[in-house]
C-alpha cells in the first residue's frame with residue numbers, strides 16, 4: 001500500500017509500505033478522502049520541521065476488513081460501511097482521561113510506519129487501521145462530507161463547551177474553514193442569528209451566501225452585530241480576544257477555539273468579567289461523544305449544503321504533492337486527497 005511521506009519542506013513522496021495487519025478489535029479502512037488541515041500545511045511548508053513524517057488525520061473511507069473480536073458486534077462497523085475515523089488515540093488512564101476530558105490526554109498514542117517514520121495519522125494513503133471504536137459510520141453521506149468528521153467533531157466540542165443554547169445570538173471571529181463550520185453548526189442548532197467577522201471582504205461575502213445574518217470587519221463588528229451571547233474566536237490573531245469580550249452581552253461566553261501566537265498576552269478587564277458574568281472558555285480538539293454526534297450530523301445530511309461549499313478541491317493520492325502545494329499556498333477551505 002502507498003503512503004505519502006513529507007521528507008523535507010515542500011518535498012513529499014509516495015512510499016510503498018507493507019500491507020497493514022488488522023488486530024482483533026480493529027478495522028481496516030480503504031481511504032476514500034483525507035482532508036488537509038493546518039498541521040499538514042505547516043509540515044509541508046517547513047513551519048513545523050519534523051521529518052520524515054506521514055501526515056493526514058482527517059480520514060474517511062470504506063471498511064475493508066473487521067477484526068474477529070468486533071465482527072458482528074451491534075453498533076460496530078461492518079465491511080462496506082463508510083466511516084470517518086478518529087486517528088487520535090487517548091490513553092484512558094491519565095488524569096485528564098479519567099475526568100472525561102480526553103481531548104487533553106497526557107499520553108496520546110502516536111503511531112509509526114513499518115520503517116519507523118513518525119505518523120501524524122498517515123491518512124494520505126491507501127489504507128489505515130484503527131480501533132473499531134474509533135470508526136464512526138456516516139451512512140450514505142458523500143465521502144467528502146465523511147472526511148470532515150474530525151473538524152465537525154471539533155466544532156461540536158467547541159459549541160458544547162461554549163454552552164450554545166437555542167435562541168442565542170452568536171458571532172464567529174474568522175471566516176476560514178473552521179469559522180464556516182461554526183457558522184453552519186450554530187445555525188443548525190437554533191442560534192437566533194450568527195454573524196461572521198473577518199478581515200477579508202471576499203470571505204465575508206462567502207459567509208453571507210452561506211447564511212451569516214451579518215458580517216463585519218473587526219472594527220465595525222460592535223456597530224454591525226450588536227451584543228452577543230456567544231462569541232467564538234476561530235482566528236487567534238492579536239486583538240481578537242479583546243474584540244470578542246467587547247461583543248459579549250451580560251452573561252455571555254467567549255470561546256477561544258483557534259490557536260494564538262504562543263507569546264501573546266493581552267489585558268482584559270477583570271471587573272467587567274465579574275460584573276457582567278462573562279465566561280472565557282478555551283477549547284481544543286474533540287472527544288468520543290463529539291465524534292458520535294458529528295458522524296450522526298453528517299449522516300443526517302443536515303449540513304450537506306454547508307459542507308459542499310467547503311470542498312475547495314479533491315485530488316487522487318497520486319497527486320498528493322499538487323494537493324499539498326495548493327492547500328499550503330492558496331486561500332482554501334478544504335482540499336481532499338484520496339482514492340485513485
Ligand SMILES: [Zn+2]
Pocket residue numbers: 037038057058150151
Ligand atoms: Zn484537523
Ligand SMILES: [Zn+2]
Pocket residue numbers: 090091092093094095096097102104105106107108
Ligand atoms: Zn489520557
